[in-house]
Amino acid sequence: MNHQEFAQVWVDAWNSHDLEDILSHYSEDIEITTPMIALATGGKESSLQGKASIRKYWQKALDKFPDLHFELIHTTAGVNSVALFYKSIMDKHAIEVMFFNEEGKINKMYAHYDE
Incomplete structure (x- = not known):
């Protein structure tokens, strides 16, 4: 599967709101860093590690x-990586x-969000 596919x-997994489908793309030892975690935790942390912790957060x-609802705008590929540019929640x-x-x-x- 190429980076665009x-x-x-x-995006389709997120738009389906099917948490198991969303999580199927991630490893058990996944680590995420996003400003949205700080919003959800009152600024206490900005990273989570492990599928169990991320499952609860998501x-x-x-x-x-x-x-x-996410709307894909553009995607680019790197070495064993991909960057997705999309319209997220709260029109960010x-x-x-x-x-x-x-x-x-x-x-x-x-994850990076505009302010």
Whole structure:
């Protein structure tokens, strides 16, 4: 699957609100860093590690934003990585840089949002 196909599959998973489908793209040891975590935790942290922790965080996010919808704008490929530019929640633009392990699962992700 090329980076454009992956990006569309990833966006479609989020737009389906199917948490298991979303999590299927990530490794068990996934580490995410995003300003949205700081918003959700009152500024206490900005990174989470491990699928179990991320599952809880994303379930809360899906519950809080039942109309969550991502709109893919552009995607670029790197070495074992991809960057997605998309329209996110609250009309924010986001760029997520995702790094893949040997099995093709995302094991590290950094998200960036406009203010």
